[in-house]
Amino acid sequence: MSVPRDYRPLLLRNQGNEKARHLDYYLAHGGYTALKKALFEMTPKDVIQEVMASNLRGRGGAGFPTGLKWSFVPKDTDKPKYVVVNADEGEPGTFKDRDILRFDPHLMMEGALIAAYAIGARETYIYIRAEYYAEYRILLEEIEAAYKKRILGQSVLGSNFDHDMYVFLGAGAYICGEETALLESLEGKQGQPRLRPPYPATHGLYGCPTVVNNVETLANVPFIIEKGAQWYTQFGTEKSTGPKIFSISGAVQKPGNYEFPLGSLTLGELIYEVAQGGPPGRKIIGAFPGGISAPVLTPEEFDTPLDYESLAAKKTMLGSGAVMVMDDTFSPVTYARRMVQFFSHESCGKCTPCREGVPWLLKILRKIEAGKGTQHDLQLLRNVADGIEGTTFCPLGHSAAVVLKSFLDKFPEAFEAAVK
Amino acid sequence: MKPPNPQALDTLRQRVRAVKERFPKGRTALIQALHEARWLFHWIPPEAVAVIAEELGVHEAEVREVGSFYQYFKFEPVVGRYHFRICTNITCMVNGAYNLLEHLKGRLGIGPGEVTGDGRFSIEEVECIGCGDRSPAILINDTRFEGVTPEVLDDLIDRALKDELDA
Ligand SMILES: Cc1cc2nc3c(=O)[nH]c(=O)nc-3n(C[C@H](O)[C@H](O)[C@H](O)COP(=O)(O)O)c2cc1C
Ligand code: SF4
Numbered sequence: 033m034s035v036p037r038d039y040r041p042l043l044l045r046n047q048g049n050e051k052a053r054h055l056d057y058y059l060a061h062g063g064y065t066a067l068k069k070a071l072f073e074m075t076p077k078d079v080i081q082e083v084m085a086s087n088l089r090g091r092g093g094a095g096f097p098t099g100l101k102w103s104f105v106p107k108d109t110d111k112p113k114y115v116v117v118n119a120d121e122g123e124p125g126t127f128k129d130r131d132i133l134r135f136d137p138h139l140m141m142e143g144a145l146i147a148a149y150a151i152g153a154r155e156t157y158i159y160i161r162a163e164y165y166a167e168y169r170i171l172l173e174e175i176e177a178a179y180k181k182r183i184l185g186q187s188v189l190g191s192n193f194d195h196d197m198y199v200f201l202g203a204g205a206y207i208c209g210e211e212t213a214l215l216e217s218l219e220g221k222q223g224q225p226r227l228r229p230p231y232p233a234t235h236g237l238y239g240c241p242t243v244v245n246n247v248e249t250l251a252n253v254p255f256i257i258e259k260g261a262q263w264y265t266q267f268g269t270e271k272s273t274g275p276k277i278f279s280i281s282g283a284v285q286k287p288g289n290y291e292f293p294l295g296s297l298t299l300g301e302l303i304y305e306v307a308q309g310g311p312p313g314r315k316i317i318g319a320f321p322g323g324i325s326a327p328v329l330t331p332e333e334f335d336t337p338l339d340y341e342s343l344a345a346k347k348t349m350l351g352s353g354a355v356m357v358m359d360d361t362f363s364p365v366t367y368a369r370r371m372v373q374f375f376s377h378e379s380c381g382k383c384t385p386c387r388e389g390v391p392w393l394l395k396i397l398r399k400i401e402a403g404k405g406t407q408h409d410l411q412l413l414r415n416v417a418d419g420i421e422g423t424t425f426c427p428l429g430h431s432a433a434v435v436l437k438s439f440l441d442k443f444p445e446a447f448e449a450a451v452k
Numbered sequence: 453m454k455p456p457n458p459q460a461l462d463t464l465r466q467r468v469r470a471v472k473e474r475f476p477k478g479r480t481a482l483i484q485a486l487h488e489a490r491w492l493f494h495w496i497p498p499e500a501v502a503v504i505a506e507e508l509g510v511h512e513a514e515v516r517e518v519g520s521f522y523q524y525f526k527f528e529p530v531v532g533r534y535h536f537r538i539c540t541n542i543t544c545m546v547n548g549a550y551n552l553l554e555h556l557k558g559r560l561g562i563g564p565g566e567v568t569g570d571g572r573f574s575i576e577e578v579e580c581i582g583c584g585d586r587s588p589a590i591l592i593n594d595t596r597f598e599g600v601t602p603e604v605l606d607d608l609i610d611r612a613l614k615d616e617l618d619a
């Protein structure tokens with residue numbers, strides 16, 4: 033494999049261009065033609081079929097097929113339906129949605145409008161994390177501009193489709209990125225996950241049929257509708273189609289957002305070629321390939337292609353596409369401790385294994401980090417992690433356990449040395 | 453703690469009404485209303501809780517119960533005029549966030565969760581704020597500062613002391 037240098041980004045085409053976010057710019061560059069095509073030339077069913085044919089999978093972390101998700105929304109219902117945009121982007125190391133919101137918010141908004149038309153939703157709620165206050169302001173402005181141009185409100189672009197769009201500012205809780213916790217939060221409650229099923233497609237916001245999609249997922253949709261699924265599937269692999277934004281950060285010389293077709297380069301190529309490797313004099317020891325919830329890989333495994341299947345085969349995941357690179361500034365024990373500290377801090381408290389178990393892991397790790405750990409503590413760490421794995425109400429607590437176990441498996445010497 | 457001035461509470465009342473108009477369904481307005489209080493008072497004083505409860509027709513206890521779930525809402529006066537959120541998650545940690553946190557603690561003489569005596573500064577250690585491309589990064593109130601060094605931090609504090617910091 034080699035880095036596809038001649039690839040021209042779609043989602044990040046306007047990266048760095050501060051003017052591009054404005055509606056006038058978007059319209060002058062062909063914006064909202066996909067929506068127009070959907071509204072006037074396609075039935076909602078056609079739209080869903082096209083998105084299904086594109087094989088687009090969710091970019092929020094779980095990789096669920098987008099068209100299929102839309103098809104689960106009941107057609108024959110009296111209840112209002114909703115589109116909810118997940119702009120919570122709380123997964124550590126991830127900052128891809130931020131750049132879409134900053135440089136191309138209308139691309140996401142157009143995708144959301146197309147989704148709304150496809151499922152028959154009258155309203156869209158964008159849930160954006162509080163840390164993205166600047167992008168929240170951008171959204172408020174651009175939504176207002178869209179109302180003025182009759183892209184939102186009654187009879188969108190002169191069609192008989194009406195739509196309203198709202199922005200909701202989160203308030204600092206990672207768990208609210210999980211779609212059902214997000215819906216709880218949007219309803220003005222504590223952000224604790226709901227039991228599934230029923231899924232949001234039938235019982236979502238205010239108990240009504242709802243599609244929840246990530247910002248980047250929706251930003252793909254206008255291209256699929258405008259140019260067709262067949263054009264779209266030229267990017268990526270057979271099962272992992274389309275472009276993907278990779279946020280790479282940590283111990284690299286050129287951190288940033290880079291867009292490539294899925295499966296077109298390896299983790300190592302992203303780290304060493306695109307991001308130009310670690311700072312001089314420091315040694316890269318490993319990386320989280322898909323956010324902090326993705327089990328870590330060591331340099332020997334960096335030849336893994338960046339797509340859903342290849343990473344799953346390595347018992348980790350593409351997740352949000354955020355690569356966080358670790359070097360020898362800290363020991364694996366410290367990185368593991370900081371990772372578990374994150375999950376402990378963000379546990380919502382709903383289920384016991386996570387609420388009690390993850391802080392326990394943290395306590396043991398702190399002891400080991402301070403040089404006071406014993407062989408027994410190492411064993412205990414693994415036992416507690418085993419007790420958490422697979423037993424939690426949502427994936428958050430489970431992730432803490434499996435990512436910790438990836439550290440224990442891949443850096444055994446470091447942990448052994450720390451308890452000597 | 454002196455009670456918030458009645459004028460500010462009145463402003464809050466107006467803003468909560470506007471929020472309720474924008475989000476009429478269910479209790480959706482609640483979290484946005486709490487932001488309005490935060491923007492006016494930094495923390496959420498009991499008087500603000502009362503206004504929100506009254507305007508949205510919910511119990512004060514409910515406002516507190518829901519609000520306290522979220523890290524942005526503090527129901528104790530632990531938030532200063534300039535609230536520093538220092539990210540120490542993996543990427544920022546690799547790039548020196550712990551040094552930054554130590555420097556800040558030394559400069560202000562307070563630790564996370566504390567406010568300086570004059571109510572001007574407070575510190576919170578936070579998780580990733582989505583700025584890994586220019587880390588270490590911090591937020592002061594709602595404004596982000598990226599690629600922060602101890603020198604940059606000193607400059608930000610100096611400007612805040614002169615009320616010249618836009619945050
Ligand atoms: C703990 C947790 C945190 C999550 N955080 C986010 C997030 O910040 N943004 C996001 O889009 N999806 C997040 N997800 C995934 C969502 O639950 C959901 O799968 C996604 O919003 C669906 O949209 P998609 O199919 O377009 O990816 C998270 C999931 C879990 C379990
Ligand atoms: S696993 Fe953790 S975050 Fe998820 S429901 Fe249980 S306590 Fe809440």
Ligand code: FES
Binds near residue numbers: 126579581
């Ligand atoms: S780790 Fe600090 S901004 Fe993401």
